[in-house]
Each structure stands twice: as C-alpha cells, then as structure tokens.
Amino acid sequence: MDFAIEDSAEQSTFREEVRVWLKENIPEGTEFPVDPGDLTLEQYEHRRELGRRLGDQSWLYPNMPTKYGGGDLPVEKVVILHEEMGRAGLSLPPYYDAGGRMAAPTILVWGSEEHKDRFLPEICKGRVRSWQLLTEPGAGSDLAGIKMTAIRDGKDYVLNGQKIFVGSSHGAEQSWTVVVTDPEGKRHHNLSWFMIPMDLPGITVVPMNLLTAGGEGGSGCGVKNTIFFDDVRVPAENLVGGENNGWKVATTHLEMExxxxxxxxxxxxxxxxxxxxxxxxxxxxxxxxxxxxxxxxxxxxxxxxxxxxxxxxxxxxxxxxxxxxxxxxxxxxxxxxxxxxxxxxxxxxxxxxxxxxxxxxxxxxxxxxxxxxxxxxxxxxxxxxxxxxxxxxxxxxxxxxxxxxxxxx
Ligand SMILES: Cc1cc2nc3c(=O)[nH]c(=O)nc-3n(C[C@H](O)[C@H](O)[C@H](O)COP(=O)(O)OP(=O)(O)OC[C@H]3O[C@@H](n4cnc5c(N)ncnc54)[C@H](O)[C@@H]3O)c2cc1C
Missing domain, CATH: 1.20.140.10 (Butyryl-CoA Dehydrogenase, subunit A, domain 3)
Known part of the structure; x- marks a missing residue:
C-alpha cells in the first residue's frame, strides 16, 4: 500500500525545479561517506560550497525571513527541499550547523536589530557554520548547573571553563554558548547567551573518540570535542538577549532541540x-x-x-x-x-x-x-x-x- 500524499501542481513544479537545480549544483565529489566520522576535509569543503550555493538561492534556511537571507517559503516547499536533499543522499544543511538550525531562530526571537543584521545573513547564506556549546563535565541534563564563567572586563567578557560532547569535525567559524555571568546570582538568573568567534586566542578544541556523534547521520557531524576556554575575550556586543537573561534565551533553542x-x-x-x-x-x-x-x-x-x-x-x-x-x-x-x-x-x-x-x-x-x-x-x-x-x-x-x-x- 502506498501512503504517499500527491504533490499539487505547484508543489510538483517546485520539486522539479529543486531536482534540476541540485543536479546542476551539487559539486562533484560530494558523495557522502556512510559514516560522517569519515568525512574528509575535501568532502566537507564540497558540502560548504553547496551550502553557499543553496544560501545564494535562499534555500539553505528556506523558512527564515528573506530580509536575512532566508527564503520565507511555506512549510510544504521547505518539506520538498528537505526531501529532495534526502534523495540526493544529503541533508539540509548539507553539513552539521547548529547555527542555522537553532541559533538563528533564537537570535530572531531574542536578538537586537544589530544582532540580526550582523549574524543572520552570514548564517543563512552559508558563509559561517556554528557549533552549540552547552554541556559541561558536571552539567548535561541539568544545564542550569553549568560552571563556565564570563566576567565583564571593559568592553569584553572574559570566558573561562570547559564544554564537552560538542561540535563536530573540521572546525567552525563560530559557536554559541550559555555561561555564568553572575557567579553569586540565583539559579536560572545568573546566565547569559553569547555568540563566539572560534578563532579567538585561548580556545582549544580536543576531539573525542565516541561510538558515534549520535543521530546526526547525513549532516557530516561525525566527531564530538571537549573545548577549553582560557581567558578568552569576547566583545560585549556578542551577548544576545541581555545580561543574566540567558536561561530565557536558551528556552528557544532548547525547544527546537x-x-x-x-x-x-x-x-x-x-x-x-x-x-x-x-x-x-x-x-x-x-x-x-x-x-x-x-x-x-x-x-x-x-x-x-x-x-x-x-x-x-x-x-x-x-x-x-x-x-x-x-x-x-x-x-x-x-x-x-x-x-x-x-x-x-x-x-x-x-x-x-x-x-x-x-x-x-x-x-x-x-x-x-x-x-x-x-x-x-x-x-x-x-x-x-x-x-x-x-x-x-x-x-x-x-x-x-x-x-x-x-x-x-
Ligand atoms: C553523541 C552526543 C552528541 C552530543 N552533542 C552535543 C552538542 O552538540 N552540544 C552540547 O552542548 N551537548 C551535546 N551532547 C551532550 C548531551 O546534551 C548530554 O550528554 C545530555 O544532555 C545528558 O547529559 P549528561 O551526559 O551529563 O548525562 P546526565 O545528565 O548526567 O544524565 C545521566 C543519566 O541520568 C538521567 N537523568 C538525569 N537527570 C534526570 C532527571 N531529572 N530525571 C530522570 N533521569 C535523569 C539521564 O537520563 C541519564 O540517563 C552530546 C552528547 C552525545 C552523547
């Protein structure tokens, strides 16, 4: 028995358009290794190139507002894009990017206009990919129990601490995190949410050897890391949603996750x-x-x-x-x-x-x-x-x- 729901004429035209576009735009050599842990740098770079092409087409994050580089497409067209990427053996985005999947909608809800203009087009156009840094050795399910700190010093916050089970292989341009900004403050009212460039001095990424990166098949995730922060200076304008308001900001991406x-x-x-x-x-x-x-x-x-x-x-x-x-x-x-x-x-x-x-x-x-x-x-x-x-x-x-x-x- 076939449970498939038929496309409408408009959907079927869009599906054909996507199929033709993908055929012409998936770079040669993009075949997926079965285990994303085996993704070579070259294969990863092919996926990033495809991500940028999808971004130029406004299809990388097709549900995001056009103003920020998304496609503002209706749900059924977004579903078609995902299905057609799946048919081509890829996911949308074609690599692990917690930035577009979770941080962008979070910035849309909690960010200032300046944050939206600065972060969202870069993400939606595929120019950056981002990791999500939440878990610590002593705080997983109990995320509000994290210990990593960000203490204000002039125009910056200085970050110290450790995250674990995070990221993927082949690096990221940026990450987003929740950290303690008021060490004396009340639980849930002592945290803040930051976007962090990953090339700042003091960040050390150490890959972990796990059974798999967990349910990320098709996204090129593959590897998880421990990341150390030693006196990392992050500009204060990278704090999103207000100081000590990080728990509320996190409710958005946690809802998605x-x-x-x-x-x-x-x-x-x-x-x-x-x-x-x-x-x-x-x-x-x-x-x-x-x-x-x-x-x-x-x-x-x-x-x-x-x-x-x-x-x-x-x-x-x-x-x-x-x-x-x-x-x-x-x-x-x-x-x-x-x-x-x-x-x-x-x-x-x-x-x-x-x-x-x-x-x-x-x-x-x-x-x-x-x-x-x-x-x-x-x-x-x-x-x-x-x-x-x-x-x-x-x-x-x-x-x-x-x-x-x-x-x-
Ligand atoms: C493959 C993989 C990928 C990951 N990717 C990321 C990532 O990209 N970014 C990131 O920040 N983190 C990531 N994580 C970390 C993940 O979010 C945590 O492992 C998860 O939140 C659980 O935390 P924990 O490992 O500290 O276990 P704990 O929280 O210590 O839990 C241990 C056990 O106790 C149970 N338990 C805990 N609290 C309760 C409760 N209140 N009631 C009932 N049972 C409870 C849990 O279900 C579990 O079985 C990843 C983990 C894995 C394994």
Missing part, C-alpha cells in the same frame, strides 16, 4: 533498506520470508509515524499554532523507535546488518551505522528520561503549574 520544530528529511536509510529488501542478495530475496515481510511493514509504519510527528511539529511551529508537549513527544518517539527499528533491521537482514564490510555490509554499511547511532541518539538533545520529565510538566502531571513552551517566533 527537544523536537518542538520537528526535524525534516529523516527517512533516507529506511527507504533505501526497503528498496534493498526487494532485490536478491547473496542468493536470497529477503522478502520470500513471510516474517520478514511482516517485520518490514511494522518498520515502515514506525518510521512513517515518526516522520509525520516531525512534519506536524514543523507545521505547528511555523504557523504559530499553540504547542505544549509535542516536541518531547516526537523526540522521545524518535529515540525509542530508532532503537526498535535497528532491532527490526537486524531481524530482517541478520548479522549482515552488523558489518560495513564491502562485500557483505548492506547499503555500504549504512545499516551498521544506523544501529550504532540508534544507541547514541538516546542521549543528546535531552535524554529519553528528560523528554518524559518535560512532557509531564507540560501536561500538568509533574507540576501544578504547567510549564510553558519556549518561544519560537
């Missing part, structure tokens, strides 16, 4: 796996087995429900629809169904799904990576426990006063 705006273009590997099952491999057609067919249908349903939750949230966020628990509902489901799908893939493909061996690894090892990422994806962007905590606070189980959603507009 916790799934409040969905996450489009998710189903790449699943679709490829379904296609893979329809062919013969090593003398067998997997779909000859009734059990495999049944499991494959369940797997399709699982992934489709998650995809629809993502589109629903995207639509709600971008149409200013009242929201409450939906972000964490989608995120929790995405994490748990990821594990379940990994198990179903293993049931259908057998031990082949555990190898990236050239001869035996299905989809060049993409299934093996999916299995690894399904495990690490449980943790970043709020763990499954924390998603449950957020949901219960929002629906009035955890607290008497229901927690409010973070502003996305």
């Amino acid at each position: 916790h799934g409040g705006a969905g996450r489009l273009g998710e189903r790449g590997v699943i679709k490829e796996f379904i296609d893979y099952c329809q062919d013969e491999h090593h003398g067998h057609n997997l779909l000859e087995s009734a059990e495999a067919r049944e499991t494959l249908v369940d797997l399709y349903i699982e992934s489709e429900v998650t995809r629809l939750f993502a589109i629903r949230n995207y639509w709600m966020a971008h149409n200013n629809h009242p929201r409450s628990y939906e972000g964490s509902q989608y995120s929790l489901r995405r994490k748990l169904s990821g594990l379940d799908i990994a198990e179903k893939i293993l049931e259908i493909a057998g031990p082949y799904a555990l190898t990236n061996d050239e001869q035996y690894g299905p989809l060049k090892g993409a299934l093996e990576l999916y299995g690894r990422e399904a495990i690490t994806a449980l943790h970043p962007g709020a763990t499954t426990d924390i998603q449950r905590v957020i949901m219960s606070r929002r629906i009035g189980i955890g607290r008497q006063d229901r927690e409010k959603v973070g502003a996305l507009r």
Whole structure:
C-alpha cells in the first residue's frame, strides 16, 4: 500500500525545479561517506560550497525571513527541499550547523536589530557554520548547573571553563554558548547567551573518540570535542538577549532541540533498506520470508509515524499554532523507535546488518551505522528520561503549574 500524499501542481513544479537545480549544483565529489566520522576535509569543503550555493538561492534556511537571507517559503516547499536533499543522499544543511538550525531562530526571537543584521545573513547564506556549546563535565541534563564563567572586563567578557560532547569535525567559524555571568546570582538568573568567534586566542578544541556523534547521520557531524576556554575575550556586543537573561534565551533553542520544530528529511536509510529488501542478495530475496515481510511493514509504519510527528511539529511551529508537549513527544518517539527499528533491521537482514564490510555490509554499511547511532541518539538533545520529565510538566502531571513552551517566533 502506498501512503504517499500527491504533490499539487505547484508543489510538483517546485520539486522539479529543486531536482534540476541540485543536479546542476551539487559539486562533484560530494558523495557522502556512510559514516560522517569519515568525512574528509575535501568532502566537507564540497558540502560548504553547496551550502553557499543553496544560501545564494535562499534555500539553505528556506523558512527564515528573506530580509536575512532566508527564503520565507511555506512549510510544504521547505518539506520538498528537505526531501529532495534526502534523495540526493544529503541533508539540509548539507553539513552539521547548529547555527542555522537553532541559533538563528533564537537570535530572531531574542536578538537586537544589530544582532540580526550582523549574524543572520552570514548564517543563512552559508558563509559561517556554528557549533552549540552547552554541556559541561558536571552539567548535561541539568544545564542550569553549568560552571563556565564570563566576567565583564571593559568592553569584553572574559570566558573561562570547559564544554564537552560538542561540535563536530573540521572546525567552525563560530559557536554559541550559555555561561555564568553572575557567579553569586540565583539559579536560572545568573546566565547569559553569547555568540563566539572560534578563532579567538585561548580556545582549544580536543576531539573525542565516541561510538558515534549520535543521530546526526547525513549532516557530516561525525566527531564530538571537549573545548577549553582560557581567558578568552569576547566583545560585549556578542551577548544576545541581555545580561543574566540567558536561561530565557536558551528556552528557544532548547525547544527546537527537544523536537518542538520537528526535524525534516529523516527517512533516507529506511527507504533505501526497503528498496534493498526487494532485490536478491547473496542468493536470497529477503522478502520470500513471510516474517520478514511482516517485520518490514511494522518498520515502515514506525518510521512513517515518526516522520509525520516531525512534519506536524514543523507545521505547528511555523504557523504559530499553540504547542505544549509535542516536541518531547516526537523526540522521545524518535529515540525509542530508532532503537526498535535497528532491532527490526537486524531481524530482517541478520548479522549482515552488523558489518560495513564491502562485500557483505548492506547499503555500504549504512545499516551498521544506523544501529550504532540508534544507541547514541538516546542521549543528546535531552535524554529519553528528560523528554518524559518535560512532557509531564507540560501536561500538568509533574507540576501544578504547567510549564510553558519556549518561544519560537
Ligand atoms: C553523541 C552526543 C552528541 C552530543 N552533542 C552535543 C552538542 O552538540 N552540544 C552540547 O552542548 N551537548 C551535546 N551532547 C551532550 C548531551 O546534551 C548530554 O550528554 C545530555 O544532555 C545528558 O547529559 P549528561 O551526559 O551529563 O548525562 P546526565 O545528565 O548526567 O544524565 C545521566 C543519566 O541520568 C538521567 N537523568 C538525569 N537527570 C534526570 C532527571 N531529572 N530525571 C530522570 N533521569 C535523569 C539521564 O537520563 C541519564 O540517563 C552530546 C552528547 C552525545 C552523547
């Protein structure tokens, strides 16, 4: 049975336009290594070039206002852009950029006009990419417990401390962070939000060796780092949203990270796996087995429900629809169904799904990576426990006063 919803005439014209454009503009050599951890510098640079071309077309962050270099496109066209990038084996943006995905909407809500003019076009045009630096060795789920400080000194703030599990491979032009600006202040009222150029003296990036970078497949994330700040002087005008107001500013990007705006273009590997099952491999057609067919249908349903939750949230966020628990509902489901799908893939493909061996690894090892990422994806962007905590606070189980959603507009 085919659950696809047909494009309207206008959507189908736009889809064709995107397809033709991508064919002409994806630089040669942009093929994705299966594991983003293996992305070479050259491949990364091809993706950055594609990012700049998409930016010139206003398609890199197609939902952002045109005034700042976005496309101001309606939701269905944004979905098409994500789907067509997915068809080409890429994500939108075609590399890891927490700046466009989360910092830009945050600056749109909390930044001054000067901040918007200075930061947003650079991000939307793909001229910079940014990392998100929140977690510290002693503060992950309890983000308000961070210890890194930024103390005002003349025209600058001086930053000292450490962030962990952050960033990706091949560097970034800038990062954004939440740090303590009032060490004596009350919890949640002692923090500020900064945009930081990454070439400032005193910043040291040390790569970490992890199982995977966690659920970032297709975005070129690959690696996580520990980052040390030793007397790093950041100009005071890089503080966004006011001194000691950082917790409020963070509610916007946390809302996005916790799934409040969905996450489009998710189903790449699943679709490829379904296609893979329809062919013969090593003398067998997997779909000859009734059990495999049944499991494959369940797997399709699982992934489709998650995809629809993502589109629903995207639509709600971008149409200013009242929201409450939906972000964490989608995120929790995405994490748990990821594990379940990994198990179903293993049931259908057998031990082949555990190898990236050239001869035996299905989809060049993409299934093996999916299995690894399904495990690490449980943790970043709020763990499954924390998603449950957020949901219960929002629906009035955890607290008497229901927690409010973070502003996305
Ligand atoms: C692959 C990967 C990528 C990441 N990328 C980034 C990034 O780009 N930027 C960034 O800033 N951070 C990043 N992180 C860090 C991530 O956000 C944290 O790991 C996460 O917030 C959890 O924090 P923690 O590891 O300190 O675990 P802890 O907060 O110490 O949690 C440990 C365990 O206790 C549980 N727990 C904690 N509090 C509660 C509670 N109140 N109720 C119930 N259970 C609870 C948790 O669910 C977890 O199982 C990444 C992490 C990973 C693994």
